[in-house]
Amino acid sequence: MNIRVLHADDRLVVIDKPAGLLSVPGRIEADCASARVQTLYPDALVVHRLDQATSGLLLFARGAQAQRDLSAEFAARRVGKAYIAIVGGTLDGEGLIDLPLAADWPNRPRQQVSVDLGKPSQTRWRVLAREGPHTRVALEPLTGRTHQLRVHLASLGHAILGDTLYAAPDIAAASPRLLLHASELHVAGHHFFCPPDF
Numbered sequence: 001m002n003i004r005v006l007h008a009d010d011r012l013v014v015i016d017k018p019a020g021l022l023s024v025p026g027r028i029e030a031d032c033a034s035a036r037v038q039t040l041y042p043d044a045l046v047v048h049r050l051d052q053a054t055s056g057l058l059l060f061a062r063g064a065q066a067q068r069d070l071s072a073e074f075a076a077r078r079v080g081k082a083y084i085a086i087v088g089g090t091l092d093g094e095g096l097i098d099l100p101l102a103a104d105w106p107n108r109p110r111q112q113v114s115v116d117l118g119k120p121s122q123t124r125w126r127v128l129a130r131e132g133p134h135t136r137v138a139l140e141p142l143t144g145r146t147h148q149l150r151v152h153l154a155s156l157g158h159a160i161l162g163d164t165l166y167a168a169p170d171i172a173a174a175s176p177r178l179l180l181h182a183s184e185l186h187v188a189g190h191h192f193f194c195p196p197d198f
Contacts, residue, residue: 016194047070054182057183079185079186080140080184084180097125099155100115101119119145125153154167160179162177
């Protein structure tokens with residue numbers, strides 16, 4: 001599982017993270033995207049993360065000042081992100097999912113919709129194509145909660161294929177991996193695009 005560098009300059013590095021690779025070291029596993037990038041660019045620092053099961057565009061800053069600047073862009077929601085997923089069942093058109101999310105503490109790392117405890121969470125979705133009994137969708141997270149896209153789609157009754165945390169067994173087993181890919185990133189005057197391999 002190699003790291004594919006899509007862009008590198010004196011301020012940032014962008015890679016196509018493979019599904020199954022951690023973004024940062026875990027409690028047990030040290031192999032991760034950040035460690036691999038740092039073998040090529042020792043000053044590369046984490047700015048954001050993708051779930052281990054999610055593939056796609058992952059951004060690193062070159063040095064502490066660039067990390068502060070890019071982190072501020074994310075915090076101010078000036079970064080545009082887009083994802084592609086294949087979900088179970090048939091969806092039509094487009095819409096906005098506006099459901100607050102909170103940690104499901106007894107069942108960590110699961111998250112849950114919670115009107116009482118959840119933080120505001122919004123996801124725009126748009127149908128791209130029908131693929132047999134499933135639907136390919138474009139997703140735009142307006143907030144950045146843990147597992148947001150996965151929980152929001154499952155809450156619609158259209159969980160992502162291969163999602164072993166939130167999908168029904170038949171949908172979880174429909175793919176050997178989670179079919180969720182970070183395909184676009186607009187940040188600091190740059191636009192990056194990386195199509196999924198599914």
